Amino acid sequence: MGVTQPSRAARRLPRPRPRASAAARSRAASRDRLLASAKALFAERGLHGVTTHDIAEHAGLAAGTFYLHFEDKRAIFREIALETVGQLRSCVDAATAGAAGLDASVRAQAEALVGFAEANRDVMQILFSADADASAIESDVLDWLAASIEARRRQRAAANDLEPELDPVVLSQAIVGMWARVIAWWLRDPRRAPRERIVRTLTRIQLSGTQPGAQSPNPQ
Amino acid sequence: MGVTQPSRAARRLPRPRPRASAAARSRAASRDRLLASAKALFAERGLHGVTTHDIAEHAGLAAGTFYLHFEDKRAIFREIALETVGQLRSCVDAATAGAAGLDASVRAQAEALVGFAEANRDVMQILFSADADASAIESDVLDWLAASIEARRRQRAAANDLEPELDPVVLSQAIVGMWARVIAWWLRDPRRAPRERIVRTLTRIQLSGTQPGAQSPNPQ
Amino acid sequence: MGVTQPSRAARRLPRPRPRASAAARSRAASRDRLLASAKALFAERGLHGVTTHDIAEHAGLAAGTFYLHFEDKRAIFREIALETVGQLRSCVDAATAGAAGLDASVRAQAEALVGFAEANRDVMQILFSADADASAIESDVLDWLAASIEARRRQRAAANDLEPELDPVVLSQAIVGMWARVIAWWLRDPRRAPRERIVRTLTRIQLSGTQPGAQSPNPQ
Amino acid sequence: MGVTQPSRAARRLPRPRPRASAAARSRAASRDRLLASAKALFAERGLHGVTTHDIAEHAGLAAGTFYLHFEDKRAIFREIALETVGQLRSCVDAATAGAAGLDASVRAQAEALVGFAEANRDVMQILFSADADASAIESDVLDWLAASIEARRRQRAAANDLEPELDPVVLSQAIVGMWARVIAWWLRDPRRAPRERIVRTLTRIQLSGTQPGAQSPNPQ
DNA sequence: GATGAATGAGTATTCATTCAT
DNA sequence: AATGAATGAATACTCATTCAT
Numbered sequence: 052m053g054v055t056q057p058s059r060a061a062r063r064l065p066r067p068r069p070r071a072s073a074a075a076r077s078r079a080a081s082r083d084r085l086l087a088s089a090k091a092l093f094a095e096r097g098l099h100g101v102t103t104h105d106i107a108e109h110a111g112l113a114a115g116t117f118y119l120h121f122e123d124k125r126a127i128f129r130e131i132a133l134e135t136v137g138q139l140r141s142c143v144d145a146a147t148a149g150a151a152g153l154d155a156s157v158r159a160q161a162e163a164l165v166g167f168a169e170a171n172r173d174v175m176q177i178l179f180s181a182d183a184d185a186s187a188i189e190s191d192v193l194d195w196l197a198a199s200i201e202a203r204r205r206q207r208a209a210a211n212d213l214e215p216e217l218d219p220v221v222l223s224q225a226i227v228g229m230w231a232r233v234i235a236w237w238l239r240d241p242r243r244a245p246r247e248r249i250v251r252t253l254t255r256i257q258l259s260g261t262q263p264g265a266q267s268p269n270p271q
Numbered sequence: 272m273g274v275t276q277p278s279r280a281a282r283r284l285p286r287p288r289p290r291a292s293a294a295a296r297s298r299a300a301s302r303d304r305l306l307a308s309a310k311a312l313f314a315e316r317g318l319h320g321v322t323t324h325d326i327a328e329h330a331g332l333a334a335g336t337f338y339l340h341f342e343d344k345r346a347i348f349r350e351i352a353l354e355t356v357g358q359l360r361s362c363v364d365a366a367t368a369g370a371a372g373l374d375a376s377v378r379a380q381a382e383a384l385v386g387f388a389e390a391n392r393d394v395m396q397i398l399f400s401a402d403a404d405a406s407a408i409e410s411d412v413l414d415w416l417a418a419s420i421e422a423r424r425r426q427r428a429a430a431n432d433l434e435p436e437l438d439p440v441v442l443s444q445a446i447v448g449m450w451a452r453v454i455a456w457w458l459r460d461p462r463r464a465p466r467e468r469i470v471r472t473l474t475r476i477q478l479s480g481t482q483p484g485a486q487s488p489n490p491q
Numbered sequence: 492m493g494v495t496q497p498s499r500a501a502r503r504l505p506r507p508r509p510r511a512s513a514a515a516r517s518r519a520a521s522r523d524r525l526l527a528s529a530k531a532l533f534a535e536r537g538l539h540g541v542t543t544h545d546i547a548e549h550a551g552l553a554a555g556t557f558y559l560h561f562e563d564k565r566a567i568f569r570e571i572a573l574e575t576v577g578q579l580r581s582c583v584d585a586a587t588a589g590a591a592g593l594d595a596s597v598r599a600q601a602e603a604l605v606g607f608a609e610a611n612r613d614v615m616q617i618l619f620s621a622d623a624d625a626s627a628i629e630s631d632v633l634d635w636l637a638a639s640i641e642a643r644r645r646q647r648a649a650a651n652d653l654e655p656e657l658d659p660v661v662l663s664q665a666i667v668g669m670w671a672r673v674i675a676w677w678l679r680d681p682r683r684a685p686r687e688r689i690v691r692t693l694t695r696i697q698l699s700g701t702q703p704g705a706q707s708p709n710p711q
Numbered sequence: 712m713g714v715t716q717p718s719r720a721a722r723r724l725p726r727p728r729p730r731a732s733a734a735a736r737s738r739a740a741s742r743d744r745l746l747a748s749a750k751a752l753f754a755e756r757g758l759h760g761v762t763t764h765d766i767a768e769h770a771g772l773a774a775g776t777f778y779l780h781f782e783d784k785r786a787i788f789r790e791i792a793l794e795t796v797g798q799l800r801s802c803v804d805a806a807t808a809g810a811a812g813l814d815a816s817v818r819a820q821a822e823a824l825v826g827f828a829e830a831n832r833d834v835m836q837i838l839f840s841a842d843a844d845a846s847a848i849e850s851d852v853l854d855w856l857a858a859s860i861e862a863r864r865r866q867r868a869a870a871n872d873l874e875p876e877l878d879p880v881v882l883s884q885a886i887v888g889m890w891a892r893v894i895a896w897w898l899r900d901p902r903r904a905p906r907e908r909i910v911r912t913l914t915r916i917q918l919s920g921t922q923p924g925a926q927s928p929n930p931q
Numbered sequence: 932g933a934t935g936a937a938t939g940a941g942t943a944t945t946c947a948t949t950c951a952t
Numbered sequence: 953a954a955t956g957a958a959t960g961a962a963t964a965c966t967c968a969t970t971c972a973t
Binding site: 099193216217218220221222224225226227228229230231232233236237243244248249251252253255256259 | 319413436437438440441442444445446447448449450451452453456457463464468469471472473475476479
């Protein structure tokens with residue numbers, strides 16, 4: 052007795068808080084289960100290959116429960132996509148922020164990208180796969196990535212007072228295309244190549260495609 | 272008996288058994304109309320946004336007629352995709368065959384690709400777009416392209432007796448990813464960049480990402 | 492042999508006409524079956540008590556077939572209602588057109604109404620019943636009837652140069668309310684009263700409620 | 712032990728066992744809120760346009776609470792309807808009880824009806840509207856009203872030793888039909904006519920339709 | 932008593948596919 | 953070969969109702 056007696060404050064809200072939480076916690080748990088199930092199923096079968104029933108069933112819930120948590124199928128897809136884009140963004144931004152110099156920065160970016168993909172395999176497969184239907188999500192993820200690459204490239208060009216030889220817009224599309232394809236391909240079966248090789252390849256191509264003078268050395 | 276003999280012109284056509292050809296020609300015409308309609312509609316609305324009724328109606332045919340010509344919806348999609356891949360392949364092969372040297376070859380390839388995309392906008396949008404559901408077509412088009420790039424690369428490496436610095440498999444995935452993205456992006460609105468700039472950008476990146484020594488110039 | 496040989500004309504369109512008709516006739520027959528089933532079921536169970544599946548099944552058709560013929564449940568309801576209103580209108584108009592004098596006209600109207608109700612029991616039960624949800628049909632049937640009564644009444648008042656003692660709008664609402672209730676009640680079980688008694692009662696009330704001087708006998 | 716004796720005021724209330732009444736009062740309050748919400752919502756959107764969630768939410772209660780107070784959706788609808796019918800009945804009975812003579816009685820009835828409708832707009836809209844699905848309430852309200860009119864009429868006929876010219880059953884249906892329609896129409900927008908005009912119209916029609924000799928004056 | 936998350940049967944609707952004509 | 957009406961399984965979504973807390 053007497054051990055860790057509830058404080059007066061705690062005693063004053065005897066049910067309200069815990070009770071409300073019990074339901075709220077259960078609700079949140081269901082929502083999370085639905086999200087997790089959706090991630091797994093979308094990654095495996097694509098947006099069109101999955102029904103709301105599938106998701107609910109996979110989450111151990113009744114069909115109708117899905118609609119207590121999400122507007123409809125597109126809504127859960129969008130939520131997953133947007134959340135992931137946000138995380139990826141932070142992750143890449145953090146990585147490049149600390150990098151000094153172009154080489155370091157590009158490599159850090161590639162590493163962040165690959166690391167994130169590894170840690171979020173399901174979601175990245177959704178995001179970087181064929182079915183990541185731009186119509187389901189308002190904004191195309193890759194377009195956003197391309198835009199952020201392009202912006203950085205322009206900054207650098209301005210700083211160095213260089214006229215970029217290649218159109219930055221086209222170049223950024225090429226880079227994200229490369230990223231998406233390589234990462235989707237790799238995630239489908241990570242034994243296809245060691246992680247380091249992926250990072251290195253992405254880094255090299257991006258760097259060489261970027262640099263002035265990079266194409267002169269081919270004497271052939 | 273001699274009545275309604277096919278005209279000389281009709282006989283000149285490669286169609287077999289001229290006597291039966293009235294029916295056969297009509298059949299072929301329907302089939303072609305279905306294919307053309309499917310290309311247009313898939314390009315515009317994607318595989319899942321088009322019904323077999325839509326295709327038949329657009330072709331001016333009855334709903335049931337579709338199934339006289341194609342097994343099912345995936346079959347017509349697959350046929351379009353495979354036919355296009357075949358054409359693209361010939362086109363690219365022809366272009367690179369005549370090119371001397373690496374630079375010329377890579378540029379010829381890029382030109383062939385972009386030219387083909389321009390001339391077959393509908394189909395390429397299908398092939399290189401999000402909805403080109405790998406599950407609908409048995410073999411992924413881009414995988415095939417990647418394989419062919421990889422093969423050429425290995426050949427060249429063997430010929431030059433060079434150990435490629437970058438993994439050819441990863442590299443080829445990167446290249447087709449880049450292609451697909453840039454071309455799909457460009458086809459969505461070709462006024463985004465002049466054709467030549469697309470060709471040049473693709474050529475440069477591929478070349479620089481490829482060459483030994485390409486990364487040395489950035490001494491940082 | 493030789494008996495009723497098809498005429499040359501008939502022979503000249505051997506398939507086209509009959510063939511097209513066969514499908515069209517079948518289509519029309521299905522549509523009619525759906526309409527008939529809908530009438531019966533709506534009359535029995537009301538708009539909300541009937542599903543599109545019920546209608547299709549009752550018509551001996553598959554669930555999906557319903558949608559080949561009608562937009563949705565409200566559409567078939569609306570079609571039934573509007574068609575019936577149209578017929579009723581013609582019927583009543585025809586009856587009153589031939590009637591000379593007020594008495595005759597009112598009686599003819601009542602007779603037409605009751606006769607029509609008898610001949611179209613199902614549909615009238617729908618139209619004059621509780622469930623004839625004005626939201627399902629754009630315009631309320633009874634409102635239309637009221638408006639037409641009101642118009643006639645105003646005409647007559649103008650002709651006779653009389654200031655109507657009772658508000659024609661209110662009066663017309665009262666009359667259609669009376670009609671709808673009495674007819675719906677009677678149709679629910681026509682043995683409740685002989686047809687003639689219904690006609691007579693409706694006629695009397697309408698006439699007496701209408702006439703100038705009708706209220707004089709209560710001198711109070 | 713005399714502690715916390717209910718005040719005299721509380722004791723005057725008809726609630727039993729004052730000690731338990733904190734809970735009981737709260738319970739009754741919830742029930743009342745549900746009833747009030749249901750009335751408002753049913754009047755606005757009809758029986759089928761309102762969900763039990765809607766009612767609970769409008770009442771500021773949780774969804775499940777609804778079922779602590781009512782068997783199901785039809786039960787609350789029925790309760791509202793029956794309670795209202797009872798009130799209306801008393802109201803009309805009280806009004807006619809004090810009236811001397813036929814005219815006065817009919818007018819008093821009309822006044823009571825219209826007054827009640829005005830004071831209970833929500834509920835009367837439910838009761839007298841299309842959606843007052845007779846299947847939801849066991850007994851049709853209007854049937855009850857008709858029966859009571861009919862009874863009075865028969866009484867009077869017996870007293871006066873008159874053979875009624877019109878079938879009292881049919882007549883009573885006509886009258887309630889008229890009432891329901893006019894009142895529903897008026898309540899939908901009371902600015903349509905001044906209250907007095909409604910009362911007067913209803914009175915006149917009922918009186919004239921009722922009286923022997925009422926139809927003689929039309930000499931035409 | 933109240934809560935509110937969960938249930939699951941019910942309903943509308945679509946669409947790939949078949950088949951009698 | 954073509955037609956096009958019909959099919960019916962699949963799917964999204966709703967909502968009255970239950971029950972553990």
